[in-house]
Structure formats: C-alpha cells, structure tokens
Amino acid sequence: MTWSLHGKGVSRGIALGVAHVLRRDAFELYEYAIPEHDVDAEIGRLDAAIEDAKAHLRDVREKIPPSTPTDIAAFIDTHLLMLDDGTLIDEPKRLIRDRRCNAEWALKLQRDKIVAAFDQMNDPYLRTRRDDVDHVINRVLRILLNHAPVVHFEADSGLEGTVIVADDLSPADTLQMQHQGVAAFVTEHGGPTSHTAILARSLGVPGVVGVPHARRFVREGEPLIVDGGEGLVIGEADQRITGHYRTRRDERSKRGGLSRLKKAPTITADGHAIELQANVDLEVDYEAARAAGARGVGLFRTEFLYMNRETVPREEEHFAAYRRLVEAFRNQPVTIRTLDIGADKKIESLHSTRVDVANPALGLRAVRLALKEPELFMPQLRAIVRVSALGQVRLMIPMLSCIDEVTQVVELIRRIQQEFRRQRVEFDAAMPIGGMIEVPAAAAYADGFARVLDFLSIGTNDLIQYAVAIDRVNEEVSYLYDPLNPGVLRLIQMAIRAADAAERPIAMCGEMAGDVRYTRLLLGLGLRVFSVHPSLLLEVKQAIATTRLEDVKAVVSRALRTGDPQRCATLLAGLHET
Ligand code: PEP
Ligand code: MG
Secondary structure: OOEEEEOEEEEOOEEEEEEEEOOOOOOOOOOOEOOHHHHHHHHHHHHHHHHHHHHHHHHHHHOOOOOOOHHHHHHHHHHHHHOOOHHHHHHHHHHHHHHOEOHHHHHHHHHHHHHHHHHOOOOHHHHOHHHHHHHHHHHHHHHHOOOOOOOOOOOOOOOOOEEEEEOOOOHHHHHHHHHOOOOEEEEOOOOOOOHHHHHHHHHOOOEEEOOOOHHHHOOOOOEEEEEOOOOEEEEOOOHHHHHHHHHHHHHHHHHHHHHHHOOOOOEOOOOOEOEEEEEEOOOHHHHHHHHOOOOOEEEEEOHHHHOOOOOOOOHHHHHHHHHHHHHHOOOOEEEEEOOOOEOOEOOOOOOHHHHOOOOHHHOOOHHHHHHHOHHHHHHHHHHHHHHHHHOEEEEEEOOOOOHHHHHHHHHHHHHHHHHHHHHOOOOOOOOOEEEEEOOHHHHHOHHHHHHHOOEEEEOHHHHHHHHOOOOOOOHHHHHHOOOOOHHHHHHHHHHHHHHHHOOOOEEEOOHHHHOHHHHHHHHHOOOOEEEEOHHHHHHHHHHHHOOOHHHHHHHHHHHHHOOOHHHHHHHHHHOOOO
C-alpha cells in the first residue's frame, strides 16, 4: 500500500528513483584516560585527523566541475576554515591536556558546548549554523574512529538516479552527490536554511529534510518518489500516483527546455516590450541571472552581509560585495536595497532589545531601524555611494511608510556626497534613489512617493501581509495571504497608476512577480518591469510572450470593477485559459 513521509522541502523538483539508504549509525563515544606521557601523542593523533579531514575537503573542492556556479566552493571553504578555527580545534587540545582524556571525547565535549550555545539563539538561520559545526566535527570523529568517511561517493559508484536516504548530509556530501547524478536526497535532520539546503537549491538537486526515522521506513533499493517542493517522500506508489509524478517531473524538465528563450527579447504577443530583471541574494545567483538573460538586478538584498556574525560589516566589506555585484552586471542597472533587518530577519550584532518585541513585523525594521542605528547604516550608505562610480547603481529604500523617511535618507546621502566631493572620492551624483512600496499607506500615497523618488518597486511579500493584517510567518492565518485579494490588487493598481502618472518607473520584486499564475494579471494591471528570482526568469518570459496586452487589460479592469468576488475570481482565472 502506498505510504508517504513528510518533512521540509528544501529544494524544489520531482524525482523518481530507487532508494540508497546510508546506514552510518551514530558512533558510540567513550571517555578514557590518557597517561601523562601519551598526552602529546594524543594531541598529535587529533592533529593528524584534522589534516586528513582537510585533505578530503580539499579533494572535494578540487573536483568541483567548472560548470558549477563559482561560489559553491565557498561552502567547502567554510568547513575548511572551521578546521582552522581556534574554538573548534584548540579547545579540544586544551581538554586533552588538562583532563587527560582521549581526542574523541575532547571533541565531543567541545561540540556539545558549541551546539548548546547555538540552540539558545532565537534566530532560526543562526541556529542552523550548528549543522556546520556538527558536520565538521563528525568528519574528524569518523577519521579518529576509523569509520567510513561521511559519504564517499566514488566515481561510477552506481548511484546515478538513486534517492539518497541519510541521517544528515554535509555540503561536501551534497556536492559529491551531484557529481554522481544522484536524483534526490532525503534526510532525517537538517533545516531549510542549512548550507546543505542552500547548496542543493543552487545545484538543482531535489531534497527533503527533517523526515524523522526515514532510514527505518525506507528499504534499500525500493522505488521512491520525492517532491522537493512539498517536502514529500512516497513509497510503494501505485501506477496512478507514479504516472502523476512522472508527468510533473517531465513537465518541469520541459520547462528546462525554455533555454531557447535566453537570448530572446522580452515582448508580449502583441509587441509590447517588458523589462525582466533579477532578484539576487547570493553570488551563485549572478551567473544564473546572466545566463537566463536578466536585464540587470531589480533587487539585491543586503541582509546577508549582516548575518552569521557578531560584528557589524564595515564600509570596506560592503564596498567589496557591491563591487563584485556591479562587476558581474557590467553595463546593466543594479538595484542595491539598503538593509532590511528586523521582524523575521534578525541579526546577531544588533542589540536584541531592539527587535525582541511583541510585534516585530510592525516594529523597528528596515529603514526605521537604519535611521535609528547609524552604525549599521552609514557604512552601507557610504559604500553604495562609492560604488556608484563603477556602474549603473541604483539605491532602494525598503519599507517606506512616510515621506519623511525618504527625506532623511536623501539628506544622509547628500551629506556623504558632499564629503566625498571635498575628498575627491568619485561617485555618480545622478545615482537614482528609489523606494519599495510594501506598506499599504505607501501604496495609497504612491503619487507622493513618486514625486520624491526616482523609481518605485512593489514588494508584495510584505504589502500583502500588511494589507490583510497578518504576520507572514504565522501559519494560523496564512490562509489569508492571498495575492488575489481584491483589496491587494487595488493597492497594486493604485501604485502602478500613480507611478505612471508621475512618469516614474515602477517594478515589482515580491514573489508574486515570479509566479506565472499572476503574470497576465500583472500585465493587465499595467506592470511593465518584473524582478524575479533567476530560476523563474524564463518561465515568466514565456508567459509574457504568450500574452496579448490589450486583451488582458480589458479583463483585469472588468474583474476589478465587479462588486462580486466570485465573478472577479472567475474572470481572473479565465486569463490563463488561452
Ligand atoms: C517583499 O516584501 O516583497 C520583498 C521583496 O522584500 P523581502 O521579501 O526581502 O521582505
Ligand atoms: Mg519586504
């Protein structure tokens, strides 16, 4: 009988393959005493194991094929650096000396200490960094215990097309899996923001994590279906279910055939040119965005620079990151969004009292926080102004709710520019300054914002949550998170009309812009600039190419005028029938 297991889908895609269950049972660790005269030898044993672990990681790194996105190696480098880190490596040595215990036990004690510290953190992203500590220490422990390496995928190991079922996988395992053509993976542990998950998404390997006891349920060699989007693992599927998933998998790979559109211009079926830009977060996205033919970057989220660290990034770090972005998109506009920290995006270096409040989504977040914390904001602003000398840089302010916020940011920028002028530091005095429409008050007053800004961009992820008054991370009210809510559509329409009237460009960079179910609707509402994740660019381009602008405009305006929600939904659903 068909059964299913549920976990967290961390990397979209459907795979059908036979299971390969990695039984690497948790190793038993014991403490034993080391005589004083053997202490140095025991430390030497630990050093040798660390060197072996590094050599293996370097080997994995060297074998990364040239076609793999460039900063994939950074995931392996992180682990290599950790193997040089004093907290991880020196402290166990001290324990061996002071406690006279074996190297395995000293490593275990140190791991427990670090993991306990990570577990206390509120930030789910930082909490998952404990996975990295685990992966690195387990690698050394396995060498000390003479266990098989974490996963050793030899060339031609016969794993092509298999679904790997494991307790946990490290980024290095995931990388090797991809070389071997593994179809998907399922793990008992791990979280959606772990480096393994991020890597799997970039490599396009479907994956589900957090499936308790997966290795107990799944038999070696049995056929499995993995839905990496839904977080579903299906076994003993009947013909009907197998057929359904096979069709879905094939449809996805047909979409992969959209590559013919890469060089094609983005125009509607009736000849109107549309602008298609990319949202990029990590450097792995740059190449993907260029390869998919993006016309520049409509949203570069800078939060990543502030995460996973205890100090605030300095101007030079900002500058280096932005310069890499500008250089990756030569002769194309890049939109750098100033920090959007707060609410669900917390950072270590920020005093927790500022963000640990009852309704963080309604609190000190994004531009509000930036204006209160010059230490966070000024190095970023200075770096953006400096980098404007190197390309077509645009600065974008998130979460605006009143004009005064624009005035304050512009004033800071002007002061920096004056200082640079005196110091003969180069910058682009005409750098466009834009803002995000994410707060309903800003959508309703978009005409006012359009007067003081050079461009606007609609952030539907937030606009929807604030318009329908729900927290976007609260599952109990997530049913209300509906981009088709007529009130939300009116706000979007209002913002687009106001920007058009003021002759200011307006884009959309929220997830709604990358969802092809809404492409025609957005075109009908008058949207002409879409900024979407690189993996969705070609799908959106195709949806645009099959749309007749004049037809959809008429349907959308009828749908928004009708007072009957059912009729509105029917009209909008009909948009995609041809
Ligand atoms: C949005 O709110 O739509 C947006 C693009 O910003 P973020 O998802 O980073 O909050
Ligand atoms: Mg937002």
